[in-house]
Structure formats: structure tokens, C-alpha cells
Amino acid sequence: MxxxxxxxxxxxxxxxxxxxxxxxxxxxxxxxxxxxxxxxERKANPAVVIDLKKLKELDYIRVEEGVVRIGALTTHAAIAxxxxxxxxxxxxxEACRQVGSPQIRNLGTIGGNLAQSSxxxxxxxxCVTLDADVTLRSVRGERRMKLDEFLAGEGATxxxxxxxxxxxxxxxxxxxxxxxxxxxFYKLAKRKSLAISVIGGGMVATxxxxxxxxxxxxxxxxxxxxxxxxxxxxxxxxGKKLTYATMLETLPIMHDQVLEANKSRPWSVFYKKESxxxxxxxxxxxxLHQLGLEEVQE
Ligand SMILES: Cc1cc2nc3c(=O)[nH]c(=O)nc-3n(C[C@H](O)[C@H](O)[C@H](O)COP(=O)(O)OP(=O)(O)OC[C@H]3O[C@@H](n4cnc5c(N)ncnc54)[C@H](O)[C@@H]3O)c2cc1C
Numbered sequence: 421m422x423x424x425x426x427x428x429x430x431x432x433x434x435x436x437x438x439x440x441x442x443x444x445x446x447x448x449x450x451x452x453x454x455x456x457x458x459x460x461e462r463k464a465n466p467a468v469v470i471d472l473k474k475l476k477e478l479d480y481i482r483v484e485e486g487v488v489r490i491g492a493l494t495t496h497a498a499i500a501x502x503x504x505x506x507x508x509x510x511x512x513x514e515a516c517r518q519v520g521s522p523q524i525r526n527l528g529t530i531g532g533n534l535a536q537s538s539x540x541x542x543x544x545x546x547c548v549t550l551d552a553d554v555t556l557r558s559v560r561g562e563r564r565m566k567l568d569e570f571l572a573g574e575g576a577t578x579x580x581x582x583x584x585x586x587x588x589x590x591x592x593x594x595x596x597x598x599x600x601x602x603x604x605f606y607k608l609a610k611r612k613s614l615a616i617s618v619i620g621g622g623m624v625a626t627x628x629x630x631x632x633x634x635x636x637x638x639x640x641x642x643x644x645x646x647x648x649x650x651x652x653x654x655x656x657x658x659g660k661k662l663t664y665a666t667m668l669e670t671l672p673i674m675h676d677q678v679l680e681a682n683k684s685r686p687w688s689v690f691y692k693k694e695s696x697x698x699x700x701x702x703x704x705x706x707x708l709h710q711l712g713l714e715e716v717q718e
Contacts, residue, residue: 421459421460421462422459422462422465424466424467424469425468426470426471427468427469427470427471428470428471429470429474431475431477432477432557432589435470435475435587436558436585436587437559439470439558439586439587440585442470443583443584443585444467444584445465445466445467446467446470446584447464447468447469447470448470449470449471449472450528450529450531450532451495451524451527451529451532452527453527453532454532454536454538472492472493472587473493475493476493477491478491478492478493478531478589478590479493479494480494481494481498481502481504483504486594486595487592487594487595488504488505488508488509488592488593488594489590489591489592490530490590490591491531491589492530492531492532492534492588492589492590492591493529493531494530494531495526495528495529495530496516496520496526496530496533496543497516497522497525497526499512499513499516499530500513500516500517500525507598508595508596508598509550509593509595509596510602510605511546511549511550511604511605511623511624512543512546512547512603512605514604514605514607515543515546515607515620516542516546518542518609519533519543530591531588531589531591534554534588534591535579535580535588536579539641539645540616540642541641542605542607542617544567544641544647545617545620545622545639546620547567547591547593548571548622548639548647549605549622549624549637550594550603551566551568551593551624551637552567552591552592553565553566553567553593554566554567554570554591554592555590555592556570556583556586556587556588556589558585558586559585562589567591568646569581570582571646572646600626600628600634600711601625601626601627602625602706602707602708602711603625604702604706604710605620605622605623605703606620606702606703606706607619607620607621608621608695617641617642618692618695619640619642619643619692619696619699620640620641620647620699621640621700621702622639622640622641622647622703623637623639623703623704623707624636624637625637625657627662627713630661631661631662631711631713632661632662633659633661633666634658635658636653636654636658637654638653638670638700638703640696640699640700643681643692643696644681644682648677648678650670650673650674650677652673653670653674656669656670656673657670662707662708662713663714664704664705664708667707667708671700674696674700675693675694675696678693678696679693701718702718705718
């Protein structure tokens, strides 16, 4: 680890000013579960490190007028323990519940997970599945955008479009109406604890009073640079009665899409094109169970 100057501001405004002042070579640190490894391995060599942990104003989970708002400094453990998230937003509850280990979940933050934008980020895959918005702040003001745009929009660097002096302050999404909408996440990993996702599959599905699918969104992490969308599978479900049989009809489409997208990775594609289907079978079963439509025996 190379030496650096260290600041621990007490307010977001102070943090943004410091970031702007040192933007040529600055890194912010939240839980440090990613950054400390990069500092130790000298993959990150900032001249200035700004610790965000005193910014209690960014540590919250609120539901306001049908919108769930989560501050960037909220830990995976806090999200996983939140009763409302568990009941209404299963995709995020499951993703955060399975991050790393208790120690990593107690330190690691949702803001760090999104800002890191790792291929295998579980919080990221869940939030993209929810079509979440992120709020970014700098001394120039605030901007809000869809996570999809945050990841790959105009001006995106290796990870995302965050500027060097910009903080991710909040992630937000519509509170699902669980009478008609279910969300689910299944993580396939090499073991149960301290394992990064081999595939992290998420789904949001909405049905009307007759069980007809009116909305479907499916994403899978660790299959490409960003959580992979499955628009053809979603289109296949919308307008049809949501049953396990109908959902299974999407699996060959998914198989072909994963094969096509990962052709350049022959060492993993044969495994991933098969296992993505197993992951989504679990996701489908959970969605149908939550909606009270069908109990699937596997
Ligand atoms: C043993 C181990 C197991 C892990 N297992 C998993 C796992 O199962 N699933 C998973 O998804 N991840 C896993 N991780 C990765 C990591 O724990 C998560 O990505 C975590 O959410 C990162 O959050 P953090 O607060 O620790 O980020 P930090 O390490 O503090 O920061 C990460 C990056 O984001 C930037 N950053 C942090 N907060 C902000 C902000 N608010 N605004 C702008 N930039 C910011 C930092 O500058 C840095 O570049 C694991 C890590 C370890 C070490």
C-alpha cells in the first residue's frame, strides 16, 4: 500500500468539496471491502483517501410515497435485516443476505457495491433487476438516472459514469405492490459463504387479477460486463398466464442468448448456458409461490 493523505469529513457537503479539491487522484472509502484489497495490491494508488463512514445522513432505508430510498452508506446487513425489504423486495433481500460473510455484510455498503460495478456484484444485479435509479452528487449539483445508464451511459469509463469528484448518494425504486408483483433472486456460487456469484439471477413479475403477466424484467449478473437483460424472454411472458410451464418456455431463448454472448469465453460458456436455466427455474418457482399462483415441486 502506498502512503496517502486521509480525510474523514462529517458531512456530504464537506466530502464533496474535498473530492473536488483532490479530484486528480482521490478515492472514497465506504466499507473498504473492495478498496482495501485494491490498495493492498496496489491496483489503486490514490494520493488522497476520503472516508465516508461518518456520513450518517447517507445511512437510511425509507419508503416515501411508494418509493423505496436507500442511502449509499447502508450496509448489506442492514438491508438484509430490514423487514419491509424482506417482505416487499425479495430480490434485494436475497442478494444482500448472501453477500460474502457476516463480516463483509456488516462493512460492505450498497453504494460501494454499485460504485464498484463488479461483474459479479449481487446488490448491483438486484438493483438493475428492480430498474432502480441512482442519485449522484458533486459540487456541481445532483443528477439522477437509471442504473443501466449509470453503468453504460455516455461518458462511462471502465466501470460506470461516476466522475472522480462525484458521490453516489442513493439508490431508489418503486415499492412493489406484492398483491400483484413478486421479485426473486437466486445466487449460484461455488459454496454457500464467502463466494462470488457464478450467476446471480433476478426477476420482477407483475400479474393482473386473472394471473396474466403484465410486466416482466429478468437480469443475471456475472454473465457479462453488466447484468444481462433477457428482453425476448420478458416479451414471451407478457400477455400470457404466468405459469411454470410458460416460464420454462423462456429457457431455450436464455440458453441461446448466453451462448451467443459468451462465445469468446469457451472455458465457461458451456457451464453457464446450462446453469443459467437452473438458476431461473429457482427464480420462477419463488415468483409463482409468492404470487400464490403455483407451488412448484423440484
Ligand atoms: C471476502 C469478500 C467477499 C465478497 N463477497 C461478495 C459477494 O458475495 N457479493 C458481492 O456483490 N460482493 C462481494 N464482495 C465485494 C464487496 O464486499 C462489495 O462490493 C461491497 O458492497 C463493497 O462495498 P464497500 O462499502 O466495502 O465499498 P468500498 O470498498 O469502500 O468501495 C468500493 C469502490 O466504490 C467506491 N465507492 C464506495 N462508496 C461510494 C459512494 N457512495 N460513491 C462513490 N463511490 C463509492 C470506492 O471509491 C471504491 O472504488 C466481497 C468482498 C470480499 C473481500
